[in-house]
Amino acid sequence: MIRILQKDNRLTKALFAVIIGAAVVTMVITLVPGIFDNDATTSGIYASVRRPGVFGRFGQAEDIPTTQVNAIAERQLQAQRLPDFALPFMAQRVAQGLIQRAVLKQEAARLHLEVTESDVRNELRTRYAQIFFPGGNFIGEEKYKQLITSQGISVSDFEKDVRDSLLLDRLQSTITGGVTVSDNAVREAFRKQGLKVKFDYALISADDLKKSLNPTDAELEAFFKTNAARYATAVPEARKLSYIAFDVSSLPGGRPQISDADIQSYYNQHLAEYKVDAQVKVRHILISVAPGSDAKTDAAAKAKAESLQKQVKGGADFAKLAKENSDDPGSKERGGDLGMVRKGQMVPEFEKQSFSTPVGQTSDVFKTQFGYHFLQVTEKQDERTKPLAEVKDTIRPILEQQKVGGAMQNFANQLAAEAAKQGLAGAAAAHGLKVQTTDYLGADGVIAGVPDGSSMLSKAFSTVKGAAPVSVATGEGFAIFQVDDIHAAHAPAFADWKSHVADDYKADKVPQLLNAKLKALADRAKLLNDLKKAAAEEKITVKTSDLVDAAGSVPDVGSMSGPASAAFDLPKGGVSGPINSGANGIVLAVVEKQEPTAEEIAKNFSRTRDAMLNQQRQEVFSVYVTKLVEDYEKAGAIKLNKQAAQTGLQ
Known part of the structure; x- marks a missing residue:
């Protein structure tokens, strides 16, 4: 393949x-x-x-x-x-x-x-x-x-x-x-896609409503009691850990050293990775021939290639001729230079000429599926294996990583085993290390002095209190830890959680309040048949959109493919019901509608049909x-x- x-x-x-x-x-x-x-x-x-x-x-x-x-x-x-x-x-x-x-x-x-x-x-x-x-x-x-x-x-x-x-x-x-779609369905689909509307809209902000809410302490405490189940585990579980942390500087005997024999052994075992295939540096000129071209066109391309080849053999500047005449966009600006190529990179005819033409010589004109070429070989390199001296500096860091990683893992296992018998303090003292203790931490806490404590915390929250010490990687080293104590998740006191309760109270009340205000505004606007007048009575700001289609968006309203798409189904002068996007709520009134012209429908007919066919085929x-x-x-x-x-x- x-x-x-x-x-x-x-x-x-x-x-x-x-x-x-x-x-x-x-x-x-x-x-x-x-x-x-x-x-x-x-x-x-x-x-x-x-x-x-x-x-x-x-x-x-x-x-x-x-x-x-x-x-x-x-x-x-x-x-x-x-x-x-x-x-x-x-x-x-x-x-x-x-x-x-x-x-x-x-x-x-x-x-x-x-x-x-x-x-x-x-x-x-x-x-x-x-x-x-x-x-x-x-x-x-x-x-x-x-x-x-x-x-x-x-x-x-x-x-x-x-x-x-x-x-x-x-x-x-x-x-x-x-799967097919009818012409009428295509026209109707584009009519809806191309339909544009302009509308007034009265905006009610959820944030403004939230700011207007000022519940009393009694209301908040009642809310807290009513929603006791919500707060039953609001204070998350926390765990206290003791641990020994170390990096490569703490390894017994110091950092593992890499010998020349280690490097030689690795090199011998990975010789295949250092093999370099035979390659040649070539530049070429292509006179392209489109597939299916007639004999006259083919002959003209060949004649042009042969003429250019004769000029090169006569001493003409190859790079200059390539820039002026070659049809290969990938190389012509570089004077036809393709760089170093190996066997298997090019189509067979090109490969044969590349590897059979002597350095400094120009090939005969030859044909490939792309047209007529001739090339010049400027350098050749035989197949070889990179010598150890050339790759030694790349092998050393590989071996260092392997040896250091292995040594730290072995030391971590040793410490964990010693700690299981002597306790963390005994194991630490035997190796000149220190035991550190955390505060009570949540699962997303930060462990001081540890580059990456995420693995330690993840394991800690699946380890029982008093279990044997466990070793984990910490990014730049290892840690051996045990769980000293656990504070189970529990409900907070109201006084300690009052600010959270206030936020929850408002988050619950605002959507209800927003819906009520939007409904009242929509009902009043329809009764008066005048959105601006109804909004003015409630001191609500009214804005006006530009002409937009279903793919457009309106500030504070968002995408017209969302809830605001109701505007496309309303007649001119029509008032919508409540439109609630969560962050904002609006009531809108259509002031202008613009249908696509027959010419626009015809112009976009094929594109719309293809999109509809693709969608229906997927369904x-x-x-x-x-x-x-x-x-x-x-x-x-x-x-x-x-x-x-x-x-x-x-």
Whole structure:
């Protein structure tokens, strides 16, 4: 498959995150009841999916490894910056997505849908070329592999995902191919999209109402008692810890040293990483020929290339001719320079000429799928392995990190074992360290003197009081701690919590007050048929919007696709009911409406139809996927290995 990538350098605007995102199903995520109720028996397999019925019993099952579920879930957790405790939920969602993907692949096979090698090649060339061919040059096999594997997915899995995604796209096209929208529906949809309104609106601010509330102590205390359940655990659990902290400077025997023998051993074990492929530095001139061009056009391009090649051989400035004549936008401004290239980066014809032309010589004119080229080789480097002297400085920090990390982990284990027998104070004294004690801390507290105490607190809140000392990493070292005491979550005294109670009281009352005031204003404005007059009676400010469509927004009102969209359904002069966005509330009156012209509707007809078709196709496919997964589950075609799943979710 890597060879496929090496045969084209056309660019697209695809993002690498989109490529890797193919590993996580992004179709319809619906938690189907019962899908995790059955059982599969194969160890290490999270779930197994096969076609329902007799044929499914003898057909090929699609197994979903537990390792795949966990790996994707962890990547998603990191990408979304979610806490570790969300991993079980994320793993279940990932598993659901992968099960749906497997079901759809089984259906695609049942319908005899296929993806050929040519289909995959075209997908990589047209959608993902920019990622692997920046500036028109292939990034090379090594970097290609690194980019993929750095995302936690193997090259083979990535290439399989490209094929699977194409297959599922083909299935979706098959299922939704009959979806249509009528011309009248398209015109009406754009009429609504293109409709513009201008309106007056009376604004009531929730913040202003909150400021106007001044509850008495008696009212607050009554609220506190009425909502006792809300405050039962308002003061969170807090824990007091004792701990020994150390960094590399406290290691017995000091910082581990790296010897030349260590470096030599690492180098010997990783020789493959220091291999450098043979490469040549080339510059070229391209006279492009569009696919399908006639013989006359082809001959003219060849003749131009041959003429330029003769000029170069006659002593003309190669770089100057490239800038003036080459059709390769990625290199012409650099005088045709492509830099150093390795085997496998270019299409075969170009590669053959690059590695067979002597340094300082100019090749004959040759043809590729892009047109006619000739090139000049300016430098050659044979395949080699970087010597130890060249990479020694990069190996040392790797080994230092490994040795220091291992030494600190071993010392932490030793201290924890000694503390379990002698107590923290005894273990600390034996190594010239000190025991420190925290105040009572919440789960989000800060531990003084520890670079990163989050892991310590996380473990502390799952450790019982008096349990054996536990070791944890602290960013720049380790800590060994134990829980000395626990203050359980409890209700506060009213006097201590009065300011919080006041905030809660207002938060509860403001929405009720806002709704009441908005309703009274709307009723009065409709009765008078005059919003401005009704607002003036209550000393409420009235503002006027610009002409806006459904995609627009209005200050203090927000997006016109939200609650304020009611304006588009009102006639000119019509007054709305209460419109409450939470932060503000408005009542509006339409003063002008502007419909799109027939010319605007015609101009946007195709775009609107495509958008409607895409939306309806997604809706149809969503229903199809949900029903299909339900059918597979009811037929027992989805088997979950509960033991593997539970292990993976821990």
